[in-house]
Each structure stands twice: as C-alpha cells, then as structure tokens.
Amino acid sequence: MRRTAIDSNDPIVIRKAWPADSRGIYEACIASIRAGGGTHYSPEQVEAWVQRISESSFEKKIPHLDFLVAESADSKIVGFAALNPTNRELEYIYVHPDKLKTGLGRRLIEAIEARANIRRVRRLHLVGSLNAVGFYELMGYRTDRTFVRDLNGVQIPCTMMSKEL
Numbered sequence: 001m002r003r004t005a006i007d008s009n010d011p012i013v014i015r016k017a018w019p020a021d022s023r024g025i026y027e028a029c030i031a032s033i034r035a036g037g038g039t040h041y042s043p044e045q046v047e048a049w050v051q052r053i054s055e056s057s058f059e060k061k062i063p064h065l066d067f068l069v070a071e072s073a074d075s076k077i078v079g080f081a082a083l084n085p086t087n088r089e090l091e092y093i094y095v096h097p098d099k100l101k102t103g104l105g106r107r108l109i110e111a112i113e114a115r116a117n118i119r120r121v122r123r124l125h126l127v128g129s130l131n132a133v134g135f136y137e138l139m140g141y142r143t144d145r146t147f148v149r150d151l152n153g154v155q156i157p158c159t160m161m162s163k164e165l
C-alpha cells in the first residue's frame with residue numbers, strides 16, 4: 001500500500017481508504033461528531049446525527065468515492081474525507097477530536113480539491129453542518145442556501161456551500 005507524508009516531520013499520512021478501514025473511519029466519525037457537533041446542535045440533534053452513521057455504509061461507499069483517510073504513526077485513523085465525483089460533492093470531512101485544530105482538516109480538504117481538479121470538477125459542493133461553516137468559509141466556500149434536514153423526525157439545520165476550484 002502506497003503512503004505519502006506531505007511533511008516528513010508530520011507522522012500523519014493521508015492515503016486512499018479501503019473497505020477494511022471502515023471500522024476505524026466509523027469510530028473517528030462518531031468521536032468527531034460528538035466532540036464537534038455540540039457547539040451548534042442540541043444533544044438530541046447530535047444523537048440523531050450519530051445514529052445516521054454506520055460502519056457498513058462506509059464499507060459500501062468507499063469503492064465508489066475518492067475516499068481518503070488520515071492515519072497516525074500508530075495506525076489509527078484520525079480523519080477522513082471523500083469526494084463524490086458524480087455529483088461533484090465533498091461528501092465527508094471529519095477529524096478525530098485528538099487532532100482538531102492541528103491543520104489536518106485543511107490538509108484533507110486540499111487533498112480532496114486536488115482530486116477534484118484531476119477529475120475536472122469546476123465547482124465543488126457540500127452540505128455543511130453549522131459547526132463547520134466557519135472552517136469551510138476559511139477554506140474559501142460560500143453559502144448557497146440553508147435548509148433543514150429531517151433525521152428520523154429530528155430537525156437539523158444545515159448549509160449548502162460551494163467553491164469554484
């Protein structure tokens with residue numbers, strides 16, 4: 001398996017994901033939501049978001065997306081992001097709470113944008129949770145519209161954003 005470190009002093013590598021990574025991706029995702037979601041959502045909304053995530057859905061989706069994971073030196077998945085090239089969407093970006101605000105989210109989104117450029121995606125879209133809007137804005141994304149997602153009867157306000165690449 002090929003691994004590339006962007007900075008040789010940084011032990012976290014970003015690599016292609018495989019279906020066997022699904023468990024680690026799932027665990028990082030749940031921890032990330034629980035740590036990050038509470039700034040803008042109620043405990044009930046965070047729980048509805050968590051319940052929507054499943055290990056098997058990652059396993060099924062990985063082969064169909066440009067799916068990247070960030071792996072620490074001790075082989076733990078500490079972040080991930082995925083491009084859906086069909087609908088030109090940044091489908092996931094999550095950083096484990098241990099690595100928040102260390103620049104990993106930026107590395108992941110830049111890696112996804114590089115993939116999008118290779119695939120000649122001109123405008124990249126995403127559905128952003130409110131807690132992440134400030135991050136996306138810093139990365140150059142702008143709000144197209146806001147809407148409310150219904151997750152099993154729980155209303156979750158979200159923001160549709162996009163960026164010209």
Ligand SMILES: CC(C)(COP(=O)(O)OP(=O)(O)OC[C@H]1O[C@@H](n2cnc3c(N)ncnc32)[C@H](O)[C@@H]1OP(=O)(O)O)[C@@H](O)C(=O)NCCC(=O)NCCS
Pocket residue numbers: 032033035036037093094095096099100101102103104105106107127128129131132133134135138
């Ligand atoms: C959003 C998320 C991916 C950002 O990852 P991160 O690794 O902490 O971000 P970085 O460290 O690369 O930050 C890059 C810049 O954005 C800023 N930033 C990071 N998170 C931010 C936030 N939630 N709001 C505002 N600014 C933020 C950083 O301070 C940094 O600014 P600087 O370059 O001026 O220093 C991460 O907070 C996360 O996983 N959140 C929970 C899951 C989630 O909501 N995912 C998005 C689903 S739509």
